[in-house]
Amino acid sequence: MNISIPSILLGLGWKCLLNWALVFLQRNHICRSFLGVFSVSLAVVETVLTLIFTTIHIHSDGHLLLLGLQLTRYHTCLLVQILGQVYSALQWPVAVVASLEHFCTISLRAAASRAKWVICLLVTILLWYLAALYVFLLSDFIPVLEDMSHHQMHQCWVFHTTEILQIVTLLSLTLGCVALHAVCSTRLLKNHPLKDQIKDQSRTHSRGSVVCQVLHIFLNTWALLLIFLAVLVLLPVGIPSYLGLNVAWLCFLNSFLIAVVLCVVCPASQLAQGLAAVPPDSFCEWRFKFSLAAEERT
Template sequence: MALWEPREETATDPTANTIPYAMNMSIPSILLGLGLKCLLNWGMVALQRSHIWRTFIGFFSVSLALADTALTLTLTAIHLQGDCFLLGLHLSRHHVCLLVQIVGEIYSVLQWPVVAVAGVDHYCTVSQRLQPVPIRNRTAICSFLTGLLWNVAFLYVFLLSDFIPVLEDQSPYLLRQCSVFHMPQILQVAMVLFLTVGCALLILHAGCPIHSYRGPQYLSLKDQTIDQSVTQSRRDIVHQALRIFLNTWALFLVFLAVLLLLPAGIPTYLGLNVPWLCFLNSLLIGVVLCAICPASQLAQGLAALPPDSFCNWRLSSTAEHRI
């Protein structure tokens, strides 16, 4: 028994053209997009193969590449045969559209949880709040968290969300297009990113002090000197982190800005990919470094830095370059 009743999209259905974030795409274009996505995924995984297993986001990237590959091969086989049996199930091209919509919804649900877990992982690494975890234990923890997120997202989509697939009322042999949804979550993350970078630039260029409030009491000359040193050190770390991040990902930020201005969005089955996760990995590392700011440890090379194949996060105690 199905967990939901798919909504059929017909010419007389008044809701057919009012479904939010929906658009029609041909099945071959969907398969082509998934194939190119798989190539990008595995290319990025290969680029990070030396340290891919050292972070949660690396484990999740591998699991995402495997999921996309399995999805692409399955959908291609169903589309080419048009009507087949798999594990006792009768599959047709209607199931191509159904699987694309279900997997896309799962990817949408996973966006913010992946960001949150990866941020906590980097925070624990940089701040050294936790004792160094043996490689075997860290592998087990990251594998558990990756599997947990996939299972929770799957159960949420099937049991708790109000997601309803949209299927066209056509013969499987005549079906050539699928209704796919846009992913608003990636635009939400992009908006938060632009606000964060914009606020950092405004604070730095305005010369606002970046330190905690100490109350109305007067500070001794020694305390004032220490406070100014800490403030300057924190500002230098923010300067350097922002410069390193923008030098690497400036073109990608331009692409996101254009995407925000366009009416068309990213299909859900393409929104979550390994290049996007690599971008988020660099962003989260920069944010954690700016928030914790272990300036003395960074200067001496003592701070533990999460691996990043795109940005070199070796910071010094004083910024030599300004943005």
């Protein structure tokens, strides 16, 4: 799609404000997880790049020199396209690393520490480096620039990002399969209440309770955003790649991954006793309620 350069700069400016607002909102635990550290790095990188793009646009008559190269609107469009490709390349690696961290936190009850913060920082730097390396050396990315003078260039061709919808679709299918399995297991055990199945039945009820509560907590917070993403899937409307990666999306992804891992791992006994380690989340309050009978069975 073709978007005017002022609109691109305005979108990036509002995105920077939103990024920093959400980072400030999560300031108490922003550095306790990989997604928190990556959110800070994203806010810093995007602020610096937005200032660079704005400076180039203001001096688009060719008076801005960098290492002997005249920077014009062509370079603004080129850098925006490169930025979008780097963001698209980061989507899946960030989701995979965050899901592995959440799995270890919930299943192994790994506590946050200074060593973990350092590891998260190193992984963040490595991901930025590998994404840029992939875009410049390994991908088939070809810039799309109009053949005209930079004085007549007022719009940039911007690629769409599909990775967000792919990740949401995969996580939704995983969550739906786990919920369906929990419902089917409960019904099967109700139909065959044998004595040797009492223990399995109690575990199934615990899993079903955890899945239901997880879905309720998650949907209470993010239902509107899920509906919006579903509309994007149905309509031929794309998300500009330079807007695809932002702190708001990372906050949603954090809650979504916590929900999926809780349903898959299902630490019902730890949750009932308040011993389960749930990753930090500024939007969903992961509190669970179990009946006394359920606690005795678990």
